[in-house]
Amino acid sequence: MKNKKETIAIDMDGVIADVEAQLIAWYHRDHGILISREDMIGKPEPDAFPNKEVIFEYLQTPGFFRTLPVMPGAIEVVQELMKDYDVYIVTAAMEFPLSLYEKYQWLQEHFPFISWKNIIMCGDKSVIDTDYLIDDHIKNLDFCKGRPIMFNAGHNSNIDHHQRVNTWGEVRTLFNDIRNLSKSEAV
Amino acid sequence: MKNKKETIAIDMDGVIADVEAQLIAWYHRDHGILISREDMIGKPEPDAFPNKEVIFEYLQTPGFFRTLPVMPGAIEVVQELMKDYDVYIVTAAMEFPLSLYEKYQWLQEHFPFISWKNIIMCGDKSVIDTDYLIDDHIKNLDFCKGRPIMFNAGHNSNIDHHQRVNTWGEVRTLFNDIRNLSKSEAV
Incomplete structure (x- = not known):
């Protein structure tokens, strides 16, 4: 022992x-587009979204990390x-x-x-x-x-x-x- | 190589x-008592001051760590x-x-x-x-x-x-x- x-x-x-769940939820809330987990396969997270700049902004937004599921x-x-x-x-x-x-x-x-x-x-x-x-x-x-x-x-x-x-x-x-x-x- | x-x-x-310099300066500012580096020899930092509770409060005070020399x-x-x-x-x-x-x-x-x-x-x-x-x-x-x-x-x-x-x-x-x-x- x-x-x-x-x-x-x-x-x-x-x-x-x-993080994936939060990105999907926030993107849907702000842009009305629902990205699926399948859409995220094989890419860096931002690349799965039509506008990847938005994702970088989310990561800098107060509250993003505090409210992750x-x-x-x-x-x-x-x-x-x-x-x-x-x-x-x-x-x-x-x-x-x-x-x-x-x-x-x-x-x-x-x-x-x-x-x-x-x-x-x-x-x-x-x-x-x-x-x-x-x-x-x-x-x-x-x-x-x-x-x-x-x-x-x-x-x-x-x-x-x-x-x-x-x-x-x-x-x-x-x-x-x-x-x-x-x-x-x-x- | x-x-x-x-x-x-x-x-x-x-x-x-x-940290010692900041504690000495703040304690002197707030309590008018100047503790020397020599007074701090051989003790945990708070024990060198007449009121050690003050030291614990300083460590929790916004700005303390931001302004350390x-x-x-x-x-x-x-x-x-x-x-x-x-x-x-x-x-x-x-x-x-x-x-x-x-x-x-x-x-x-x-x-x-x-x-x-x-x-x-x-x-x-x-x-x-x-x-x-x-x-x-x-x-x-x-x-x-x-x-x-x-x-x-x-x-x-x-x-x-x-x-x-x-x-x-x-x-x-x-x-x-x-x-x-x-x-x-x-x-």
Whole structure:
């Protein structure tokens, strides 16, 4: 038995916070055009919309990050993982500095059980060293020091060099398998 | 020759931003009592002041982190280090979430040459993996993955299990020595 828990870094946008859903909803509200998740497959998020400038504006709009919907199942599964792992929320917030406090408030609202000690807002994630990284962006997964786990998103749907999880239910199953394997190896 | 530069994580408060100077100045302004740097030796910062509650209030006051004086020499030496190292600013901002954007603005004003990609605002620094950490707090230095370098502060003056630097001039000298040693070993 190891004394120290293994560590998992979990990304926010596109992993525990549903950015695609918010972009679709706001674009429909403002422009009357309903883009589907299927329309977003295989492209960077802004490219899925007729006017991509609007998307860049949304990302700079106060309230955008504060009101993101929670990804289904994320709260329950993160709580389960915290029993066996040290979980860190690691988000590339520095690209949108106005979002820093909004992201903190969002976590306080939806994930109040995560200590401020376990929140990391950064730019580049390459100096973050955890045993696992759950993220939707290959720019982070490709260079992470631990085991990369790619959370499904339209923009990464054509990428096949990382293990993919499509839902938080699949994250739960994967870590159950990892723990069972670890136990059987310890016997 | 290594292709990849070594990495240095540099703390903000007490290292590039002079928190002691701001606390002394604000306390004098509000209470007419001038605490000296000598009074701060060997104690946590709040304990050096007659009314420590005031210090906790300052840390939560809008503008406190935005207006911190720059530590003498920090700007020049950080710029020099960036020629040979990947420098990350790593600050435990999550303890004072209102400071998140203030700290970003402060860096933009005084260290505009540091990319947003190289700024990390966190709680616990234990998952940050860089080759060096320059910090004033042993809670960070004791558990860092790289080589710890302790920047002098009143509160750490009685600690002797880390290499101490007293000024940014001494940081410059130390890294000159490290680079010279590295070159001589490479010959």
